[in-house]
Amino acid sequence: MTVLQRETGRRVLFREIRANGPVARIDLAARSGLSRATVTGLTADLLRAGLIEEVARDGGDAAPARGRPRVDLKIRGAARLVAGLRIGTDSLSLVLLDFGGARLAELEQPMTGEALTAEALAKRIAAALETLAQRAGRAVGEISGLGVAVAGVVDAVRGLVHWSPSLTGRNVEFAQILADHLGMPAFVDNDANLVALAESLFGLARGRSDFLVVTIESGVGLGLFIGGRPYRGTRGCGAEFGHVKVELDGAPCRCGQRGCLEAYVADYALAREAAALPAGAIPGAMDDPATAVLAAARDGNRAARRILDRAGQVFAMGLANLVNLFDPSLIILAGERMPLDHLYDDPVLERMQALTTRTDRPPPEIRVHKWGDLMWARGAGAFALDEVANIALAALDGTA
């Protein structure tokens, strides 16, 4: 075998073990198409490096009368420690994971919602990591890498944040700045992409190779999985669903353009619509207009109801366009708390079906997944696990 074949083979086996472990060598051979001898050789490399470990098969046969006891292979949790961070509009959420993905500690800290410089944010994150490590009785220096989920337009390959509501600058080399401040590699991606990764590893999309996740909070995000991998476009920043245009020269968006989907469905869109109504049409709209619209609609206020109906119609149109373009088998509508859950109402989903191109085949499955900030952080942690594993596997060939 060439070095490249060995390296590729180890990656394939490591992924299989992560996805399906504990798993027997013979099953790894069947799943990977590699010969049993090759599997034995390559997993020996992984065992020697301490990245995986053998475990007695639980629930299986007793030790056979002759020969070695049956063992499976699994990721060795103690091999590495990684952290996942979600930078939300009003909080930092962190998880500490072992190499097997088990949660060792978690932490949530409030944020003011203001954009910060990358350096100021890095300082906040360094302090939060200290607290997180302490909670698990570990030191920050033991952490092998940090995955970071941030809203905005992110080039994940280069760790570059083109724009984010959390950062004051544009085109910030955020991964590099974090690595310099924290003394560990940092991996930055758009938060919706990392929700998709989390859904694929821990959530509703396990075993699905092609699906999409639409996230809704104050903005709208999209995470795409194509062929079993996150799809990030050719410049690392695809899938800008929130800024897809739904009306020619339409409503102004906070991104500076007009007619974006977000400009019709986000909380600031509701506030804009409420401001256009006569004073008093929606009670409390002067103070916190978006919340007032949501509350008034729940109380049966017609003007508020019309605002939400229109937002739902535009959202349905956006979702239908995703179905027309990507033809996914599964769409997950995800978000923390989901104040905008009128967007997930049955009439919206029915309208979406009506707007997709008819093929007389079943429409994609749609599932709603309400989760908290910590699930976003867990997605970021999964990204770090993947990247730290790649570093560990690449290092093997120097020694093998």
Next chain:
Amino acid sequence: MTVLQRETGRRVLFREIRANGPVARIDLAARSGLSRATVTGLTADLLRAGLIEEVARDGGDAAPARGRPRVDLKIRGAARLVAGLRIGTDSLSLVLLDFGGARLAELEQPMTGEALTAEALAKRIAAALETLAQRAGRAVGEISGLGVAVAGVVDAVRGLVHWSPSLTGRNVEFAQILADHLGMPAFVDNDANLVALAESLFGLARGRSDFLVVTIESGVGLGLFIGGRPYRGTRGCGAEFGHVKVELDGAPCRCGQRGCLEAYVADYALAREAAALPAGAIPGAMDDPATAVLAAARDGNRAARRILDRAGQVFAMGLANLVNLFDPSLIILAGERMPLDHLYDDPVLERMQALTTRTDRPPPEIRVHKWGDLMWARGAGAFALDEVANIALAALDGTA
């Protein structure tokens, strides 16, 4: 090596030889990551099966003083014969290709533009194939497979046409019906997908793994390449760009829905706009309104110019949305004759750039490729080459 490894290895090498041949074994080893011994063994299988052949390296060194002369490997053109067919609105276009992709004959036959039953269309195609084969001095029975490009919503994996302007029925098992009538396997795909395949093999996208092709004739199509392969969605019918919705409850489309992109930019959209104007506003609009609008706009007629401007604005918005979602490095705007070439004017492309999310990175490259019906047929032929090669390679393992 396992059977699976041999099979995968042969496929990888065959693809490399197709893409880069004539090519030396040592270069195949470098490109594929397979060892030289493995390359020698697997290419021997392909040589024995007559799928590839050795050729003396042209332009290289003279035969070395000692040892065998240097040889490269290439696809053996005589190995198989395939045909490609494009079913257009007003013509059938066919090409006959050898296994290396060389054109042996071509044929274009007029069609009435009316939808036909699958059986009636199959009879027309059978007759056209006879003529095509005769032109090359071959028999239809020698053809190993037919690739078919058709407009509409197609499940390429199952050869099922959900809907097409060329067919009277819905959900037609078109590949099976053609195979039954023609006595050869048929492979049916959406025409825009096959244009993308042709661009990747013969056209402007050689060596690109992620790009998209937008086709414009009477309708609008999209072919997507992601990760070096056509992207067809999970049900085989993704990328319905023409029926992406650009306006809530907008203009009626011939697909039966409202607000589709096609309903603003296609020829029937121009006709609808012209019909809404006062009589005489556009000369000749009573007879052939779309052509009249295009001619009047060229002559400086303001009303006609406004109709085209609006179509261009909507088209720019649709293109910008594709860039926002897919982040491609290359967009090819392709079509035969392209009567609607106002859609490719600079103002439209500038507007598109203005509507994409700003990342301070270079925008995708945009290239316009005007080609004739025969290039569409060649894309269909490339599809047949791919599928016939898969059949030939799969058959090898019974004998190896």
